[in-house]
Amino acid sequence: MCASPGFQTLRGYHWRGRDCNDKNTTVYPGRRPDNWDVKSDSNCNGIWGVDPKDGIPYEEKFCKGADTQGVVLLGDSAGAHFHIPPEWMTVTQMSAKSFANLPMAFTDELDWPQFSEITGFLNSTIGGWTDSLYLRLRRRNRCNHRDLQNISQNGGSSGNLLHLIKSLARNQLLDNPAIVIYATIGNDVCNGNPDTLAHMTTPKEMLSNVVQTLRYLDSRLPNGSHVILTGLVDGRFLWDNLHDRYHPLGQLNKDVTYSQLYSFLDCLQVSPCRGWLTPNETLRNLTSERALQLSNVLKEIARSEKFANFDIFYMDFPLRQTAEEWRKMGGEPWQLIEPVDGFHPNQIAAALGTSITWQKALREWPQVLGKENPFNDQIEAIFKDQGGH
Numbered sequence: 290m291c292a293s294p295g296f297q298t299l300r301g302y303h304w305r306g307r308d309c310n311d312k313n314t315t316v317y318p319g320r321r322p323d324n325w326d327v328k329s330d331s332n333c334n335g336i337w338g339v340d341p342k343d344g345i346p347y348e349e350k351f352c353k354g355a356d357t358q359g360v361v362l363l364g365d366s367a368g369a370h371f372h373i374p375p376e377w378m379t380v381t382q383m384s385a386k387s388f389a390n391l392p393m394a395f396t397d398e399l400d401w402p403q404f405s406e407i408t409g410f411l412n413s414t415i416g417g418w419t420d421s422l423y424l425r426l427r428r429r430n431r432c433n434h435r436d437l438q439n440i441s442q443n444g445g446s447s448g449n450l451l452h453l454i455k456s457l458a459r460n461q462l463l464d465n466p467a468i469v470i471y472a473t474i475g476n477d478v479c480n481g482n483p484d485t486l487a488h489m490t491t492p493k494e495m496l497s498n499v500v501q502t503l504r505y506l507d508s509r510l511p512n513g514s515h516v517i518l519t520g521l522v523d524g525r526f527l528w529d530n531l532h533d534r535y536h537p538l539g540q541l542n543k544d545v546t547y548s549q550l551y552s553f554l555d556c557l558q559v560s561p562c563r564g565w566l567t568p569n570e571t572l573r574n575l576t577s578e579r580a581l582q583l584s585n586v587l588k589e590i591a592r593s594e595k596f597a598n599f600d601i602f603y604m605d606f607p608l609r610q611t612a613e614e615w616r617k618m619g620g621e622p623w624q625l626i627e628p629v630d631g632f633h634p635n636q637i638a639a640a641l642g643t644s645i646t647w648q649k650a651l652r653e654w655p656q657v658l659g660k661e662n663p664f665n666d667q668i669e670a671i672f673k674d675q676g677g678h
Contacts (some may be wrong), residue, residue: 303403305458306359306435307678309333318435319359319464325349332465334434335675336668351668352432356659358514359436359467360423362407363454363502365445366633367522368472369400372415373629375537398443406639406646407470408439410678417636420643422470430662434675436465446476447490447498447583454502459509461598466511468657469599471502471587472519474606478580479524479562481555485572486564489579495586500594507596514599515657517650518591520584522606523577524565530623531631532568547631561632602654607645608634614641 302308306318309330315323318333325346326337336348362368403411409421423437440453450473459467477490490498499518506516531547539545551566560566564576584605591603612622615637625638634642650657662668668675 302678303397303401303439304408305438306333309676317458318437319459319467321463321465322348322352325353330676332436333676334432334436335672336432336434347671348432351662351664355430355432355662355664357430357432357436357465358426358659359433359438359459359465360407360426361438361457361459361467361469362405362441362472363445363450363469364407364439364441364472365474365476366400366441366443367474368405368407368441368445368470369398369402369439369443370405370409370636370639371399371443371630371633372401372627372635373399374415375628377629400441400443402439402441404636404639405439406634406642407472408437409639410437413636415636418640419636420640422468422643422646425643425647426468426658428665430659431665431668431675432662435678436467444476446473447495447502448477450502451498451505454505457506457509459511461509461511464511466513466515466599469506469510469514469516470519471499471516472606474519474522475524475562475580477583478521478564478576481558481560481563483558483563486575486579489564489576490583492582492586495583496590499587499590503590503594503596503601507598510598512598515654516596516599516601517657518587518601518603520587520603520605521580522608523580524562525573525577526608526612526622527565527626527632528567528573530621531626534623536631537628550631561630566632600657602657604646604649607642607649608638610645611638611641614645 308317310316316331320332323331326348327339327346330337336351339346340350401415402408404413404415404419405421407422409419410423413419426433438458440456442453477495480488482488534547535543536545536547536550554560555563565573567573588603591601594601612625615625625635627633627635
């Protein structure tokens with residue numbers, strides 16, 4: 290079982306909880322402790338040793354029966370948190386300092402999973418703030434420290450997740466259960482083909498792809514795990530809120546709108562989503578209609594399919610709710626979209642989305658989140674930041 294080595298990028302610890310002993314393959318985040326970690330930290334959660342007052346191992350005292358679990362994301366570029374810094378494109382903001390993060394950004398494929406909605410763990414340096422399912426699970430139970438994995442890829446869809454999922458780092462016999470978020474929110478309907486509708490995933494294909502993925506998960510996840518299927522986004526939100534606004538390239542001279550950008554990308558046949566990034570309202574509506582059909586497939590799977598090692602739930606992608614929350618805070622909907630690509634949810638959207646997902650889980654499926662660990666304060670008092678991230 291391989292955990293993430295001490296590299297941030299190149300699918301290192303920005304993507305998977307940092308290993309605490311690269312030389313020992315039996316030591317990694319997410320495993321059940323070896324002999325209650327009396328002598329060393331086998332699961333990298335920073336809790337190990339024996340309480341000298343009573344001789345009880347700290348891991349046993351603080352984490353036994355604590356519903357310890359990890360979080361795994363199966364997703365796309367939104368889940369990986371694709372972001373191109375606007376200062377790279379905005380003439381009035383360009384300076385040598387603007388490009389200081391360029392090497393790291395490229396080695397992470399222009400993704401920023403360390404700030405993302407599901408597995409983020411570092412304070413955001415790209416605007417907004419970081420809030421994530423992982424951080425909330427860690428606050429709820431400090432025994433969950435470092436147990437995260439982001440298996441997302443730019444272009445991720447229900448079809449290619451069947452390959453990506455093979456990188457899941459979970460041992461069914463040795464590891465703790467996990468909450469798995471399945472969130473391919475757009476690429477099953479998004480493509481740049483002129484006949485875009487013909488290249489969208491069909492409901493029948495969606496059913497086959499997702500059930501195959503779930504069967505694979507059932508063969509790998511420890512018993513007691515949970516899977517949450519996330520519906521596709523309604524991408525009409527993009528055109529409705531951005532088409533007449535100026536792109537960063539056009540802000541200086543007020544000469545490039547998002548509508549013009551989308552048309553240019555379409556002309557080059559490199560549009561990330563011809564069905565939604567178009568002035569053709571009929572095509573936008575048809576794309577959303579297919580997205581809804583695919584979401585309904587996911588909803589039906591959650592209702593009717595049963596698996597041995599996990600229970601399964603469905604939730605809509607909360608973009609509309611996120612926009613409503615942002616409006617209450619005085620914001621505008623267009624401020625929730627990445628300014629450079631005009632396509633992906635940004636850092637603010639990710640953080641607000643976390644809160645909405647968490648509240649839904651607390652309200653409807655509290656068993657998924659596990660109980661709050663009554664020893665959290667003691668863990669923090671003794672082990673501080675538990676070795677950090």
